[in-house]
Amino acid sequence: MLLTSLMLPALSRVAVCGGTHGNELSGVYLVHERLKRRKKSQVMEPVAVVTVMSNPRAVQRCVRYTETDLNRCFTHAILSASEQTSYELVRSQELNSLLGPKGSAEAMDLICDLHNTTANMGLCLITYSDSDWICLHICKYLQARAQHPRTDAMEIGPQPHGLIRANIFMAMQEAVQLLLDWVRLFNSGAQFEGGSVDVYTLVKNIDYPRDPHTHTIIAAVHPDLQDRDFCLLHPGDPMFLSFSGETLRYKGKEPLYPFFINESAYYEKAVALSLARRRKVEIPAIRACLHTVRTKT
Ligand SMILES: *[C@@H]1O[C@H](CO)[C@@H](O)[C@H](O)[C@H]1NC(C)=O
Ligand SMILES: *[C@@H]1O[C@H](CO)[C@@H](O)[C@H](O)[C@H]1NC(C)=O
Ligand SMILES: [Zn+2]
Numbered sequence: 001m002l003l004t005s006l007m008l009p010a011l012s013r014v015a016v017c018g019g020t021h022g023n024e025l026s027g028v029y030l031v032h033e034r035l036k037r038r039k040k041s042q043v044m045e046p047v048a049v050v051t052v053m054s055n056p057r058a059v060q061r062c063v064r065y066t067e068t069d070l071n072r073c074f075t076h077a078i079l080s081a082s083e084q085t086s087y088e089l090v091r092s093q094e095l096n097s098l099l100g101p102k103g104s105a106e107a108m109d110l111i112c113d114l115h116n117t118t119a120n121m122g123l124c125l126i127t128y129s130d131s132d133w134i135c136l137h138i139c140k141y142l143q144a145r146a147q148h149p150r151t152d153a154m155e156i157g158p159q160p161h162g163l164i165r166a167n168i169f170m171a172m173q174e175a176v177q178l179l180l181d182w183v184r185l186f187n188s189g190a191q192f193e194g195g196s197v198d199v200y201t202l203v204k205n206i207d208y209p210r211d212p213h214t215h216t217i218i219a220a221v222h223p224d225l226q227d228r229d230f231c232l233l234h235p236g237d238p239m240f241l242s243f244s245g246e247t248l249r250y251k252g253k254e255p256l257y258p259f260f261i262n263e264s265a266y267y268e269k270a271v272a273l274s275l276a277r278r279r280k281v282e283i284p285a286i287r288a289c290l291h292t293v294r295t296k297t
Contacts, residue, residue, distance in 0.1 A: 005285035006133065010187045011109040015050045015099050016176060018114045020071050022058025026172045027114030047183050054095060057087055064265055074102065110134065112179055114172060118264045120227040123175055130199055136283045140197050141182045146175050186288050194285040200257055200276035207270040209240055209248060218242055221262040221272060229259045
């Protein structure tokens with residue numbers, strides 16, 4: 001029986017980026033490795049994979065960013081502004097020329113931006129749409145093959161910012177390899193069956209409890225919640241432990257899934273944890289239409 005599958009354009013250009021945050025070393029080392037191997041072998045690939053160190057100055061200093069968070073600079077307003085001065089604002093425009101322009105026909109077909117997190121989130125894919133069939137098919141493919149994938153840039157943890165844990169680096173390397181395998185299979189005309197994928201959709205971010213006058217943090221994540229990313233949090237469950245010893249509970253009406261629990265880089269973003277709703281997304285069977293010729297200008 002021949003099932004009809006949705007025909008999508010082949011993915012002719014793919015980017016693997018690391019060091020968007022300069023102290024997230026899994027992606028930094030992975031990009032170093034790929035750049036080294038590329039110099040040695042120069043193998044011809046069926047798909048053009050561009051490897052990019054996104055924020056070299058932050059990587060050099062092993063900090064998240066030097067002046068502004070690069071990962072918040074890819075808005076149309078910043079990308080189109082003239083005369084940027086801060087390093088990351090200038091760098092975001094360079095990356096936009098290299099990988100974009102964002103939203104244009106010349107832009108990369110797929111960007112895999114590698115991050116790590118101090119939260120206990122396993123291997124985690126973050127996409128910005130629940131109808132991006134390519135990303136959801138890649139999630140499905142990884143879920144069936146990688147060791148501990150979670151659906152939904154690629155975040156990996158727990159791993160403190162500034163060091164590398166071998167198991168986590170290997171898991172990221174394996175995931176990137178599987179992603180590129182998927183792209184090659186897709187481009188060769190393979191059909192990918194439809195099905196359902198579990199997706200966690202952000203509902204809201206929760207800040208630390210703060211002193212109303214000084215805005216300083218007055219509680220930490222509760223020990224019962226720490227490391228329980230993607231475990232259902234029910235109304236009334238402990239959420240924070242105040243520095244005076246009081247347990248503060250989750251007051252929402254609906255049970256939700258916490259993630260990015262106690263991510264160290266998010267203290268400055270006023271995020272103690274994020275809450276998500278889990279859904280099953282039905283995805284269609286897909287196949288590349290191999291006759292589409294893309295013209296490059
Ligand atoms: C990211 O993970 C790597 C380990 O692979 C570690 O060296 C680095 O410190 C982590 N970065 C952050 C910011 O947690
Ligand atoms: C938050 O995470 C850090 C590691 O990144 C850890 O040292 C700290 O104990 C955690 N906080 C709580 C309240 O568990
Ligand atoms: Zn990051």
